[in-house]
Amino acid sequence: xxxxxxxxxxxxxxxxxxxxxxxxxxxxxxxxxxxxxxxxxxxxxxxxxxxxxxxxxxxxxxxxxxxxxxxxxxxxxxxxxxxxxxxxxxxxxxxxxxxxxxxxxxxxxxxxxxxxxxxxxxxxxxxxxxxxxxxxxxxxxxxxxxxxxxxxxxxxxxxxxxxxxxxxxxxxxxxxxxxxxxxxxxxxxxxxxxxxxxxxxxxxxxxxxxxxxxxxxxxxxxxxxxxxxxxxxxxxxxxxxxxxxxxxxxxxxxxxxxxxxxxxxxxxxxxxx
Amino acid sequence: xxxxxxxxxxxxxxxxxxxxxxxxxxxxxxxxxxxxxxxxxxxxxxxxxxxxxxxxxxxxxxxxxxxxxxxxxxxxxxxxxxxxxxxxxxxxxxxxxxxxxxxxxxxxxxxxxxxxxxxxxxxxxxxxxxxxxxxxxxxxxxxxxxxxxxxxxxxxxxxxxxxxxxxxxxxxxxxxxxxxxxxxxxxxxxxxxxxxxxxxxxxxxxxxxxxxxxxxxxxxxxxxxxxxxxxxxxxxxxxxxxxxxxxxxxxxxxxxxxxxxxxxxxxxxxxxxxxxxxxxxxxxxxxxxxxxxxxxxxxxxxxxxxxxxxxxxxxxxx
Amino acid sequence: xxxxxxxxxxxxxxxxxxxxxxxxxxxxxxxxxxxxxxxxxxxxxxxxxxxxxxxxxxxxxxxxxxxxxxxxxxxxxxxxxxxxxxxxxxxxxxxxxxxxxxxxxxxxxxxxxxxxxxxxxxxxxxxxxxxxxxxxxxxxxxxxxxxxxxxxxxxxxxxxxxxxxxxxxxxxxxxxxxxxxxxxxxxxxxxxxxxxxxxxxxxxxxxxxxxxxxxxxxxxxxxxxxxxxxxxxxxxxxxxxxxxxxxxxxxxxxxxxxxxxxxxxxxxxxxxxxxxxxxxxxxxxxxxxxxxxxxxxxxxxxxxxxxxxxxxxxxxxxxxxxxxxxxxxxxxxxxxxxxxxxxxxxxxxxxxxxxxxx
Numbered sequence: 031x032x033x034x035x036x037x038x039x040x041x042x043x044x045x046x047x048x049x050x051x052x053x054x055x056x057x058x059x060x061x062x063x064x065x066x067x068x069x070x071x072x073x074x075x076x077x078x079x080x081x082x083x084x085x086x087x088x089x090x091x092x093x094x095x096x097x098x099x100x101x102x103x104x105x106x107x108x109x110x111x112x113x114x115x116x117x118x119x120x121x122x123x124x125x126x127x128x129x130x131x132x133x134x135x136x137x138x139x140x141x142x143x144x145x146x147x148x149x150x151x152x153x154x155x156x157x158x159x160x161x162x163x164x165x166x167x168x169x170x171x172x173x174x175x176x177x178x179x180x181x182x183x184x185x186x187x188x189x190x191x192x193x194x195x196x197x198x199x200x201x202x203x204x205x206x207x208x209x210x211x212x213x214x215x216x217x218x219x220x221x222x223x224x225x226x227x228x229x230x231x232x233x234x235x236x237x238x239x240x241x242x243x244x245x246x247x248x249x250x251x252x253x254x255x256x257x258x259x260x261x262x263x264x265x266x267x268x269x270x271x272x273x274x275x276x277x278x279x280x281x282x283x284x285x286x287x288x289x290x291x292x293x294x295x296x297x298x299x300x301x302x303x
Numbered sequence: 304x305x306x307x308x309x310x311x312x313x314x315x316x317x318x319x320x321x322x323x324x325x326x327x328x329x330x331x332x333x334x335x336x337x338x339x340x341x342x343x344x345x346x347x348x349x350x351x352x353x354x355x356x357x358x359x360x361x362x363x364x365x366x367x368x369x370x371x372x373x374x375x376x377x378x379x380x381x382x383x384x385x386x387x388x389x390x391x392x393x394x395x396x397x398x399x400x401x402x403x404x405x406x407x408x409x410x411x412x413x414x415x416x417x418x419x420x421x422x423x424x425x426x427x428x429x430x431x432x433x434x435x436x437x438x439x440x441x442x443x444x445x446x447x448x449x450x451x452x453x454x455x456x457x458x459x460x461x462x463x464x465x466x467x468x469x470x471x472x473x474x475x476x477x478x479x480x481x482x483x484x485x486x487x488x489x490x491x492x493x494x495x496x497x498x499x500x501x502x503x504x505x506x507x508x509x510x511x512x513x514x515x516x517x518x519x520x521x522x523x524x525x526x527x528x529x530x531x532x533x534x535x536x537x538x539x540x541x542x543x544x545x546x547x548x549x550x551x552x553x554x555x556x557x558x559x560x561x562x563x564x565x566x567x568x569x570x571x572x573x574x575x576x577x578x579x580x581x582x583x584x585x586x587x588x589x590x591x592x593x594x595x596x597x598x599x600x601x602x603x604x605x606x607x608x609x610x611x612x613x614x615x616x617x618x619x620x621x
Numbered sequence: 622x623x624x625x626x627x628x629x630x631x632x633x634x635x636x637x638x639x640x641x642x643x644x645x646x647x648x649x650x651x652x653x654x655x656x657x658x659x660x661x662x663x664x665x666x667x668x669x670x671x672x673x674x675x676x677x678x679x680x681x682x683x684x685x686x687x688x689x690x691x692x693x694x695x696x697x698x699x700x701x702x703x704x705x706x707x708x709x710x711x712x713x714x715x716x717x718x719x720x721x722x723x724x725x726x727x728x729x730x731x732x733x734x735x736x737x738x739x740x741x742x743x744x745x746x747x748x749x750x751x752x753x754x755x756x757x758x759x760x761x762x763x764x765x766x767x768x769x770x771x772x773x774x775x776x777x778x779x780x781x782x783x784x785x786x787x788x789x790x791x792x793x794x795x796x797x798x799x800x801x802x803x804x805x806x807x808x809x810x811x812x813x814x815x816x817x818x819x820x821x822x823x824x825x826x827x828x829x830x831x832x833x834x835x836x837x838x839x840x841x842x843x844x845x846x847x848x849x850x851x852x853x854x855x856x857x858x859x860x861x862x863x864x865x866x867x868x869x870x871x872x873x874x875x876x877x878x879x880x881x882x883x884x885x886x887x888x889x890x891x892x893x894x895x896x897x898x899x900x901x902x903x904x905x906x907x908x909x910x911x912x913x914x915x916x917x918x919x920x921x922x923x924x925x926x927x928x929x930x931x932x933x934x935x936x937x938x939x940x941x942x943x944x945x946x947x948x949x950x951x952x953x954x955x956x957x958x959x960x961x962x963x964x965x966x967x968x969x970x971x972x973x974x975x976x977x978x979x
Contacts, residue, residue, distance in 0.1 A: 099845060125847030139838035141903065142831070150835050154847040156828040160856075166823035171635070174827060178634040217846070356752045406955045413697055414954055416752050417898055420891065421950025428943025436936055546887070552756045589771040598760030605745045605753060 051110075052077045052221060052253050053098070058107035060093055060277075067093040068104065069277045075221065080247050081255045082268035082285075086297055089274040091257045092134055095223050098255070099131055100124040112220070125154055128220035132210045132227060134257075140199040144190060144209050147198055148181045151216030184212045188242060204235040211242060215250075222246065224256035228263060236263065243267060265289065273297065306587075314583035323460025328582050329575055334468040334537075336574020337475045341530040342551035343558065343566035344479070345523040350560050351499040352519040353404065354412065358419040361548025362426045363524060367392055368531030368540045372442055373434035381445035392524030395426075400517040408512075427542050438543075441535030443467060448536065471533040478529060479567065482522070491518055499561070553601030573597045638826075657811055662804040670803040671876075673916070678807075678814045679872045681912035684896040685821055685905060686864030691894070692903035693825060694857035695837030696746050700739075700758035701865050701893045703765035706885030707735040708866025709873040710775045713784040717777060724789040724797055725809065728870045735866020736859040738765070743858030747851055750840070762887050769882040776881075783881040786874050797874045806875040813871060817864055822905055824860065833857050834903075865893075895946060899953050901962030910961040918942060 053075040060068040068090045075081045083091050096102040098109070100119045108115050111127060130151070139147050156177060162170035185191055188208050193201060198209055207227060214222055227243065228236045240263060246252050258264050264271060264285065271288045273281040275297040281288050288294055318325045345360040370391045374384035403422065407415055444450055449466035486492040497505040498515050506512060534544060554573050558565025577596040585592040631637040641647045661674060687701045712731035716724060742761035746754055769775060776784045788798030795801045796809050824830050832853040835843035844850055873880045892915065900911020919942045926933040957963055 101841075101845060121845045122847045122849050125845065131845060133842065137839050137842035139835050139842070141838050142834055146831060146834070150831050150843075151846060153828060153832055153835070160829065163824055163827045163829050164820045166827060170827060171638075174638060175634045178638060182634070213846070358755075403951055403955070410954075410958075413695075413751055414958060416697070416755070417894070418951050418954045420894070421947045421954065423947065424891070424895075424943050424950065425947030428940045428945070428947060432937065432940040432944065436940065549759060549887075552759065556753065556756050591767055591771060594767050595760065595763040598756065598763055602742075602745060602757050602760045605749050605757060 050077050051075070052112065053255075054110040055098070056108050056110070058094075058097055058104045058109070060090075060097055060102055060104045067277055068097065068274075070107075071274065071277070071279045072107075073272045073279065073282055075253060075255055076270075078247075078251060078253055079269040080243070080267050081253075082264045082271045083255065083257050083274065084259075084261075084264055084271060084288075085274035085280075088276075089297075090277040091274055092225055093277075094274065095131065095225055095255070095257065098124075098221075099129045099223060122154075125217065128217075129223065130214040130217040130219035130221075131223035132207070132214050132225060134225040134229065136203070136206045136210055138198045138206055138210055138213070141197065143195050143197055144185075144201070144212075145181065145194050147209055148184055148212045148216045149177065151184075151213035152177045152181065154217060180218075181216055184215050187215070187245070188212050204231055204238075207231070207235075207239065208242070211239075211246075215246065215252075219252060222252050222254045224254060224258075226257050226259065228258060228260055236260065240267060261289075309587055310584070317583060321460065323457060323462055326457060326462045328578050330462060330464065330468075332575030332578030333571060334465075334471060334574070335578065336571035337472050338530060338534050338537075338570075339550055339554050339574050340567045340570025341475055341478070341526060341533070342548050343554040343570050344482070344563060345526045345530070346551055346555055347561060347563055347566045348482070348519055348523045348526065352495050353498075353516050354415075354502075355404070355419065356412065356416045356560070357422075357523070358416060359423040359426060360523060360527065361545050361551060362423040362430075362542070363392070363395070363527040364531045364534065364548055365540065365542050365544050366395075366426045366430045366531075367524065367528035368441065368535045369430050369434050369439065371528065371532065372439045372535070372540055375442050375445065376439070381442055381447075384442075385446065388528055389525065392528055393521050396520035396524050397517050399520055400513055404516055405513060423545070427545070431542065436542075438539045438541040439535075440539055441532060443532075443536040446532065448532070465537075467533070467536045471536075474529060474533065478526065479563065482526075482563065485522075491515070495519060550597045553597040556601040556604055573600065576600065654815070657815075658808070662808055665804070665807075667803045670807045673920075675803070675807055675810050675876045676872075677913055677916050678810050679868050679876060680893065680896060680916055681909045682814050682817060682871070683865050683868035683893050684900060684908035684912050685818060686861045686866075686868060687893050688897050688900075688903065688905070688908050689821060689825075689833070689864065690857050690861035691897055692901070692907075693830065693837060694833040694854065694861075695840075696743075696750075696854065696857065697752070697754055697894075698758040698861070699755055699887065699890045699894065700742065700761035700765075702885045702887060702889035703762040704735045704739055704862045704865040705869025705872060705889065706765060706769055706882070707738050707862070708732055708869035709880060709885070710769060710784065711735070711866070712870035712874060713777075713786075714775065716787060716789065720787070720789075723791045724874065725791055725813065728813065728867060728874060731870045732863040732866040735869070736863040739858045739862025739865075740855050743855055743862075746854050746858070758890075759887070762890060766882055766886060769885065781881070783879050784873060785879040786877075797878075799878060801875075810871055810875050813867065817867060818905060821860065821864060825905070829853075829856060837903075895950055898950055899960050901960030902958065904960065904962035906965060907960050907962030910965065914961065915946070918945065 051074045055074065056072045058068055058071045059066065071090075071094070083094055085091050093102060097104050100121045100123060103118050110116075111129070114127075139150060142150070156173055162168060166174075185194060188211065190205065190208055190212065193205060193209075198206055201209065211224070211227065214224075224243070228239050231239065243254065243256070244267065247254055256267070258267075268285055270283060271281075271285050272279060273288055273291070273294050275293075280293040280297055281291040283291075342361055342364060345363070346357060349355055349357040349360070367388055371384050371388040374387045375381055379387065399422065403418055404415075407418060449470055452463050452465045455462045455464060484492075486496060494505070494510045495515055495518070497508070497510055498512060502512065505515075531540070538544070550573065551570075554566060554569040556569075557572060558567070558569030577593050580596050581590075581593045631642065636642065641650060661670070665674065683701060683705055686704070687698060690696050690698050708728075708731045711734035712728055715722075715727045715731055719727065738761070742757060745757045749757070770782065776782060779785070786797050788800055789796060791809075794805050796805055825833075832843070832848045833856075835846070835848050836850060836853045836857075840850060843853070869885065872884065877884060896911035896915050897908065898911070899914055900909070901907025919938060922941050922945070923933070923938050953960055
């Protein structure tokens with residue numbers, strides 16, 4: 031752990047202990063041609079917390095998640111995850127290191143069943159080689175069944191037993207979002223990225239989803255970074271919030287601190303720049 | 304060592320020592336390239352307006368030529384046969400829109416593409432059923448197109464220019480000019496560009512997609528008829544041409560799927576490149592390399608520059 | 622037998638993950654295999670075996686090969702014909718070099734050559750998708766066709782330019798060449814088709830098959846989850862070409878007896894693509910249904926007018942066949958993109974709840 035990360039472990043209001051810095055982003059700058067999507071943004075994510083990234087449309091939130099899991103490569107800056115610093119990696123390397131995510135527009139495998147989609151989340155953990163796969167016997171079958179057991183735990187957890195064998199293309203939007211969360215959980219991630227997990231949901235569905243997110247965080251101890259537009263949800267869920275506007279960081283802190291920050295209020299109400 | 308000589312030295316030595324022959328080869332390549340470009344143009348028109356990659360464009364070329372000759376052989380005068388062939392292409396355009404495209408809105412590109420392969424088979428079957436499966440020759444003279452050739456004295460030798468080839472190049476140029484005018488100056492042309500840009504937005508300002516599609520397919524049909532006449536005049540009219548017509552695909556890879564200038568430049572590069580390669584290097588490999596040269600060039604292009612000659616790098620979003 | 626799953630409780634994930642979880646399906650499979658292995662060779666005429674069953678099975682296998690690539694991985698290919706050719710020509714060369722080796726083994730080996738070539742031409746798929754791939758697979762098709770003509774070594778410098786199948790014995794029977802009986806060749810083809818289909822089915826239902834479908838449904842998400850596109854796509858190309866190669870080798874050795882480049886031209890690539898579309902993208906059962914449908918179509922077109930007393934010549938049959946095929950492709954893509962296989966499963970679903978559908 032680098033000495034510069036001057037954040038002490040501390041305890042949240044509800045008594046959970048927050049650990050060391052899990053991910054540290056320093057001076058990230060991301061450009062597409064002439065457009066700067068993210069400019070010199072630094073923040074960190076601590077072990078065990080729920081970290082929210084908020085900001086108006088086009089603030090660079092999704093780009094930030096894309097940087098974290100290696101889909102975009104920032105031109106400047108460094109990312110330290112579990113003590114390892116990197117400047118460039120491929121998305122599947124990120125997945126291998128324990129980062130998994132959901133997407134703003136549901137990115138499920140529409141042609142596959144709920145079960146297969148969540149099994150897909152365990153793709154990385156399955157090791158049996160081609161030969162055994164060809165025979166579907168012995169180790170390959172054992173492995174398949176062992177992972178099936180884990181996947182059923184996720185299905186239980188998210189209460190989606192009844193749609194186990196339904197192709198996800200036929201499910202309503204709210205359930206698709208839940209399946210997508212299941213797929214991310216199946217990978218047993220160290221860091222879970224959620225891109226607008228509640229977009230387009232009604233109040234009831236939002237309540238369900240909030241409950242799942244809190245359960246994941248508390249029961250499984252998974253660190254979560256999420257983007258969300260519903261401020262009520264963010265204030266309730268998040269331990270700390272980072273605010274982006276036009277690709278810059280304008281605030282970072284506890285929800286109530288951020289809420290009363292003048293720069294944040296300006297950004298949301300639209301003070302001319 | 305000798306192999307290296309044969310690859311890197313000998314062909315160029317030949318080019319320099321007999322420049323008239325080189326010019327002749329380049330001219331042949333240029334004319335073939337024009338025809339590739341015309342087929343590619345048909346693809347581009349349809350792709351731009353409807354996002355459909357119309358595999359049947361090459362077949363439409365043969366189908367148009369076949370109906371022209373078919374009508375003439377049935378005793379219709381040449382000018383009327385031409386009009387009737389145009390009519391067939393119009394019917395085909397409207398029919399395709401009504402029976403195929405209209406039912407496939409919002410399908411994935413690849414499904415639409417496979418549907419046009421189905422359309423190709425349907426056209427081949429019906430074309431041969433109606434007009435007969437045997438090879439026909441184009442009614443070049445009857446249409447008032449020039450025949451014969453001119454011999455030019457250049458570079459210490461001669462170059463033979465077939466008049467029909469010159470006519471093909473001129474007609475191709477005129478057609479591109481007409482299309483450019485159509486796109487930029489007419490109401491339908493503007494609507495068409497709007498559709499190409501964004502289907503939803505175009506719909507919301509009251510442009511009829513169905514009408515636009517029919518128009519574009521008809522325009523592609525006209526291009527196909529012109530191409531069919533020129534091509535038929537150089538060889539024969541039969542569905543064997545479809546294999547050659549497929550070469551418009553590598554042309555599109557080079558030029559990009561949406562660029563008219565790209566289609567033309569790509570066509571000329573492929574046409575001249577494959578002639579040069581066949582004549583000067585083909586012998587080393589036993590000949591017949593024209594069949595795959597274009598594809599392998601496209602393949603190499605796709606490996607190193609997937610966006611084509613003129614395309615921009617694509618930013619993927621999620 | 623009533624098609625009903627009531628009362629069949631699965632008490633373990635192993636049972637629930639089985640490829641045919643419903644008892645009646647397992648019985649049906651055993652029944653089909655019984656008919657295919659025992660009844661047909663005993664009672665089928667030589668014409669039936671030679672002109673219908675053998676080509677049907679071979680094309681079904683080729684369709685399975687293409688389905689792995691197009692139906693399961695979402696990568697379109699117009700080079701199937703050429704990959705079948707690679708299998709055929711490599712088997713021919715192998716049997717020239719190793720005349721004593723069991724021909725069945727050589728056929729299974731020849732698929733590996735097709736797999737290698739397939740992977741080379743699959744490389745661009747890592748950077749491109751959709752119809753761009755059409756062009757690279759067409760490159761494979763035309764380049765390989767050229768090689769089958771111009772590289773004399775491939776056909777042992779025959780004057781005819783064709784590969785002719787020598788007589789070979791295996792398991793104490795004459796299995797290839799003019800002296801091999803249709804029933805022996807049929808049984809050989811059937812055994813290999815069943816074996817390869819079983820292996821492909823295992824792959825599809827496991828981790829590797831899932832990674833293919835992930836690439837097909839949403840390649841970016843698949844990569845973010847940790848699927849390596851390189852592994853998934855190239856393995857799909859390899860398996861697909863392997864299967865096509867085995868089908869091609871069988872086509873020459875167990876059916877045609879001799880072949881030249883026309884047997885592997887682009888029209889065969891189209892034909893097999895049509896089998897996959899009509900049968901159902903992403904369905905193994907569909908590959909069989911599609912192959913049966915397309916292989917039988919011209920036979921039916923020939924037979925129907927004859928029954929009605931009309932005279933119809935061979936060329937017209939051919940043209941009608943093209944027209945109907947084309948129209949059917951469009952029809953299926955519009956009405957039922959999952960093809961005959963979907964219709965089949967709808968029927969089964971109806972049967973499951975019959976006679977009380979609510």
